[in-house]
Amino acid sequence: xxxxxxxxxxxxxxVDAMHAVTDQLGQTxxxxxxxxxxxxxxxxxxxxxxxxxxDALRAGAIxxxxxxxxxxxxxxxxxxxxxxxxxxxxxxxxxxxLPGALMRNAGLKFVCDWVHVRVEGxxxxxxxxxxxxxxxxxxxxxxxxxxxxxxxxLDLLEGxxxxxxxxxDAAGHVTEASNPNGALRGIAGITNAAxxxxxxMPHPERAVESLLGSTDGLPxxxxxxxxxxx
Amino acid sequence: xxxxxxxxxxxxxxxxxxxxLVAEHGITPFEYEKLLGLLGREPTFTELGIVSALWSEHCSxxxxxxxLKTLPTTAPYVLQGPGENAGVISVGDGWAVAFKIESHNHxxxxxxxxGAATGVGGILRDVFTMGARPIAMLNSLRxxxxxxxxxxxxxxxxxxxxxxxxxxxxxPTVGGDVMFDPAYEGNPLVNAMCVGIMREExxxxxxxxxVGNPILAVGARTGRDGIHGASFASEDLSDxxxxxxxxxxxxxxxxxxxxxxxSLELIRSGHIVAIQDMGAAGLTSSSAEMxxxxxVGVVIDVTKVPVREEGMTPYEILLSESxxxxxVVARRGHEEAAKAILRKWELQAEVIGEVIAxxxxxxxxxxxxxxxxxxxxxxxxxxQYHPEARESVAIAALRAKDPHAIAERSEEADASWTLRELLxxxxxxxxxxxxxxxxSQVRTSTVVGPGAADAAVVRLRGTNKALALKTDCNxxxxxxxxxMGGRIAVAxxxxxxxxxxxxxxxxxxxxxxxxxxxxEVFFQFREAVFGIGDACRALGTPVTGGNVSLYNENPQxxxxxxxxxxMVGLIDDLAHVTRSSFTTPGDSIVQLGSSTNELGASEYxxxxxxxxxxAVPVVDLDHEKRLVDLLLSLIAGGYxxxxxxxxxxxxxxxxxxxxxxxxxAMLGASVDLTDSxxxxxxxxxWGEAQGRVLLSTASPDAVLLAAEAHGIPARVIGAVxxxxxxxIRTATRLIDTPLTPLAxxxxxxxxxxxxxxxxxSA
Numbered sequence: 001x002x003x004x005x006x007x008x009x010x011x012x013x014x015v016d017a018m019h020a021v022t023d024q025l026g027q028t029x030x031x032x033x034x035x036x037x038x039x040x041x042x043x044x045x046x047x048x049x050x051x052x053x054x055d056a057l058r059a060g061a062i063x064x065x066x067x068x069x070x071x072x073x074x075x076x077x078x079x080x081x082x083x084x085x086x087x088x089x090x091x092x093x094x095x096x097x098l099p100g101a102l103m104r105n106a107g108l109k110f111v112c113d114w115v116h117v118r119v120e121g122x123x124x125x126x127x128x129x130x131x132x133x134x135x136x137x138x139x140x141x142x143x144x145x146x147x148x149x150x151x152x153x154l155d156l157l158e159g160x161x162x163x164x165x166x167x168x169d170a171a172g173h174v175t176e177a178s179n180p181n182g183a184l185r186g187i188a189g190i191t192n193a194a195x196x197x198x199x200x201m202p203h204p205e206r207a208v209e210s211l212l213g214s215t216d217g218l219p220x221x222x223x224x225x226x227x228x229x230x
Numbered sequence: 231x232x233x234x235x236x237x238x239x240x241x242x243x244x245x246x247x248x249x250x251l252v253a254e255h256g257i258t259p260f261e262y263e264k265l266l267g268l269l270g271r272e273p274t275f276t277e278l279g280i281v282s283a284l285w286s287e288h289c290s291x292x293x294x295x296x297x298l299k300t301l302p303t304t305a306p307y308v309l310q311g312p313g314e315n316a317g318v319i320s321v322g323d324g325w326a327v328a329f330k331i332e333s334h335n336h337x338x339x340x341x342x343x344x345g346a347a348t349g350v351g352g353i354l355r356d357v358f359t360m361g362a363r364p365i366a367m368l369n370s371l372r373x374x375x376x377x378x379x380x381x382x383x384x385x386x387x388x389x390x391x392x393x394x395x396x397x398x399x400x401x402p403t404v405g406g407d408v409m410f411d412p413a414y415e416g417n418p419l420v421n422a423m424c425v426g427i428m429r430e431e432x433x434x435x436x437x438x439x440x441v442g443n444p445i446l447a448v449g450a451r452t453g454r455d456g457i458h459g460a461s462f463a464s465e466d467l468s469d470x471x472x473x474x475x476x477x478x479x480x481x482x483x484x485x486x487x488x489x490x491x492x493s494l495e496l497i498r499s500g501h502i503v504a505i506q507d508m509g510a511a512g513l514t515s516s517s518a519e520m521x522x523x524x525x526v527g528v529v530i531d532v533t534k535v536p537v538r539e540e541g542m543t544p545y546e547i548l549l550s551e552s553x554x555x556x557x558v559v560a561r562r563g564h565e566e567a568a569k570a571i572l573r574k575w576e577l578q579a580e581v582i583g584e585v586i587a588x589x590x591x592x593x594x595x596x597x598x599x600x601x602x603x604x605x606x607x608x609x610x611x612x613x614q615y616h617p618e619a620r621e622s623v624a625i626a627a628l629r630a631k632d633p634h635a636i637a638e639r640s641e642e643a644d645a646s647w648t649l650r651e652l653l654x655x656x657x658x659x660x661x662x663x664x665x666x667x668x669x670s671q672v673r674t675s676t677v678v679g680p681g682a683a684d685a686a687v688v689r690l691r692g693t694n695k696a697l698a699l700k701t702d703c704n705x706x707x708x709x710x711x712x713x714m715g716g717r718i719a720v721a722x723x724x725x726x727x728x729x730x731x732x733x734x735x736x737x738x739x740x741x742x743x744x745x746x747x748x749x750e751v752f753f754q755f756r757e758a759v760f761g762i763g764d765a766c767r768a769l770g771t772p773v774t775g776g777n778v779s780l781y782n783e784n785p786q787x788x789x790x791x792x793x794x795x796x797m798v799g800l801i802d803d804l805a806h807v808t809r810s811s812f813t814t815p816g817d818s819i820v821q822l823g824s825s826t827n828e829l830g831a832s833e834y835x836x837x838x839x840x841x842x843x844x845a846v847p848v849v850d851l852d853h854e855k856r857l858v859d860l861l862l863s864l865i866a867g868g869y870x871x872x873x874x875x876x877x878x879x880x881x882x883x884x885x886x887x888x889x890x891x892x893x894x895a896m897l898g899a900s901v902d903l904t905d906s907x908x909x910x911x912x913x914x915x916w917g918e919a920q921g922r923v924l925l926s927t928a929s930p931d932a933v934l935l936a937a938e939a940h941g942i943p944a945r946v947i948g949a950v951x952x953x954x955x956x957x958i959r960t961a962t963r964l965i966d967t968p969l970t971p972l973a974x975x976x977x978x979x980x981x982x983x984x985x986x987x988x989x990x991s992a
Contacts, residue, residue, distance in 0.1 A: 009484070009487070009488055009575070009576060010398070010484050010487055010488075012398075012399065012400020012487065012672055013400070013672060015673065016672065016673060016674040019674060019691075020674070049672075050400060051397075051398040051400075051483070051484060051487075053484065054398065054482070054483065054484025054485075054487075055398070055484075056484070109390075109666075109667050110390075110393050110394070110397055110667045110668075110669070111666060111667070112397075112665075112666055112667070112668060112669045112670055112671065113666055139671050141397070141669040141671060141672065143394075143397075170894070203671075205674065206671050206674050208674075209674075211677060211689070211804065212671070212674060212675075212676065212677065
């Protein structure tokens with residue numbers, strides 16, 4: 001399986017995503033430069049974390065106008081998988097591939113920490129290798145990660161099973177104390193209606209080695225593999 | 231050539247060179263005489279500006295160099311010692327590590343956010359201009375009391391500045407140290423350390439070479455910000471410094487990220503021969519130092535330098551400290567190829583000068599020569615001083631006081647109260663409020679991040695090795711006894727590194743002191759450096775570079791002398807990585823090293839009794855070396871479940887910390903010290919005797935046997951328990967407390983203080 005890691009000026013988790021899918025998953029991956037128009041036949045596109053264009057204006061606001069983003073949109077419209085992590089999630093929202101927006105953290109500070117998220121919703125493409133209700137331990141590292149949308153949108157997302165990760169405590173309870181950024185309804189990750197575009201604030205690519213504290217991010221990538229294998 | 235020199239003319243509108251103007255540039259009459267001798271004529275205004283920067287303490291080390299020369303700098307694995315942008319050591323398998331620590335104290339005192347941010351930016355550039363990719367940042371911070379609103383404002387700004395810059399550029403901030411004391415009220419210290427990795431063959435230096443090679447200015451445009459930053463850093467702080475806020479530069483981590491990627495690509499491309507950050511004293515310092523190292527001449531045309539605003543004079547262009555700029559010497563004929571790489575990263579690059587055979591440092595403005603100095607003498611013939619050194623009588627008297635004569639407070643009848651008091655002291659308390667604002671994990675190589683072990687551990691991808699990294703300095707010790715304090719700073723860093731399984735390899739230092747023209751301050755400086763040298767020789771950790779920051783004074787006085795040590799250790803096998811907190815109920819707790827009656831200079835005296843007095847604990851450097859060897863041998867043998875050094879707060883604090891690694895899953899400890907030979911139970915519990923480590927182990931007999939073989943006293947003192955409770959029994963006292971109130975004291979102290987209002991006004 002071939003992964004494309006989209007790299008903008010200011011991306012800084014691109015190498016981490018690359019290592020996760022190559023070293024840990026044994027797949028092939030290429031870096032897709034923001035000025036490119038060619039996705040080189042990649043099966044999965046990853047928009048990694050970082051500070052594309054220095055977060056000028058708003059996180060993700062400039063990246064959406066990059067040439068490569070036209071190809072990301074086309075890839076998504078074909079029903080092929082797209083994952084936006086952290087800044088990548090912000091770019092997907094700015095590009096309207098996903099609803100809602102990521103606002104400044106409720107505490108107004110950057111937060112780097114381990115958090116728990118609960119797997120839910122319906123997006124087999126990404127969640128196949130998880131159990132519904134499973135609690136994952138994954139890192140977050142962001143200053144603008146408070147997911148927000150109007151109530152109607154939030155209801156719709158929940159009704160459609162598009163909310164796939166929610167901040168929770170170690171036992172799986174969604175509480176205020178376990179929400180690192182004040183995201184509405186504790187939302188940490190969502191998909192589009194078709195279930196092939198995933199945006200999430202936590203970093204699954206940082207949770208793929210026990211040496212670094214967790215392997216709970218691995219099944220996300222493995223889900224994609226099992227789907228292609230099927 | 232003499233005709234050339236005589237062509238140097240003042241620019242129209244330049245102020246006349248008067249004694250007042252010379253003094254304003256921080257140049258003494260003695261130095262001015264020297265300058266006249268060097269030039270054989272009166273300098274122009276532009277030249278005066280250049281000299282004021284190059285001969286500033288910050289650039290010239292004119293007071294410190296003779297003392298620094300006494301430090302050991304060599305080992306078979308040192309690839310680059312002091313004098314370059316950063317030191318470099320080999321870590322085997324063809325890999326090399328570049329690292330350096332630097333201060334940004336003065337800017338952070340007046341503009342904490344930008345001051346700290348640009349400090350991070352500067353040290354990153356020092357490392358990647360060696361050809362190394364930065365893989366970790368640490369920072370060593372000193373502030374006044376958190377009870378003060380202005381200190382809280384400084385802490386908030388500095389932490390946010392460090393975080394915003396490091397997070398954006400994608401280099402993890404993995405560790406450091408923070409200490410609070412009223413001595414830093416007016417002068418916070420912000421020291422940033424960067425560590426980078428490269429293949430040995432990728433090492434590049436900042437040495438201008440090759441007559442005819444073009445010199446390029448790369449990166450951000452040059453503006454009027456930061457002019458005279460280097461001189462600013464070389465004088466005492468005063469109320470007037472508020473007016474010097476424009477001397478603080480503004481950082482742009484996004485441009486820096488592009489500069490980082492572009493620089494590494496340039497270095498690998500072979501199109502360039504040298505690269506250097508335009509840091510302190512900007513274009514002036516970078517070009518003059520490159521020429522001096524390469525033993526060549528250079529000519530710079532200021533009209534070619536891309537500027538941010540119209541009408542900048544040569545003086546301003548040369549002395550600007552606008553951030554995110556590099557000076558590059560390209561191979562002749564390769565400049566377009568170099569520019570193409572920079573364009574890919576959306577960076578500007580212009581040829582602004584050339585390497586010349588004639589041994590002069592020449593600045594032109596179009597056809598006009600505005601500055602010219604003979605050869606590299608501008609750098610090499612900087613005046614050097616051997617100031618008078620004399621110990622302060624007042625400090626010697628403080629040292630002579632007997633801490634045991636201080637009566638206990640009534641609350642101390644309950645030793646748990648004292649323990650809570652110490653755990654909630656901001657110097658000891660958990661620093662999560664700070665490090666949670668730093669991305670400590672980006673690059674997915676942080677094996678041990680902030681707070682989890684005595685040093686941070688970052689793996690070397692592609693190998694089975696890791697680096698153990700630590701910054702350290704107990705400045706209270708240095709204040710009371712600079713020689714001993716200097717030794718302890720190194721020894722404690724080494725102990726910390728060894729506790730994580732790392733062999734101490736080398737250090738970088740950041741020497742933060744007051745005004746060296748005061749004999750009492752120069753005494754502290756000289757003795758502390760001698761102490762560092764003693765310990766580095768004993769422990770086999772050469773000094774590969776660093777930074778001197780003097781004039782950390784304000785009208786209230788000087789800071790505690792603070793020679794911060796940044797140590798790099800090597801962990802040979804990832805399986806050896808060891809953390810500080812207990813892991814397994816039933817494990818034996820072993821103390822390595824002996825407790826003593828020493829109580830002087832302790833955090834206990836400062837926190838509980840509000841005094842900084844007494845003799846500093848004596849560090850036995852031979853013992854420390856054997857202790858390091860013992861730890862590494864025990865860890866490699868698989869006998870160590872956890873290892874934690876005893877430092878500020880002494881035994882009881884260290885033991886409590888071992889229990890509280892994970893606040894949600896604490897383990898208890900029960901220890902018995904009733905047969906201790908130490909007379910003073912206060913010293914036993916809170917004293918800071920050196921050379922001690924707490925281990926937890928499933929194989930206590932093996933540990934004791936190995937300790938004996940290494941000549942290190944060792945005793946099994948108790949066991950790890952599943953119940954979250956701490957029990958310490960001494961001959962006459964008993965600490966027996968649930969861990970929860972201790973954890974509340976330890977984890978909540980800094981957040982509670984930082985919730986209170988913060989203001990910029992004093």
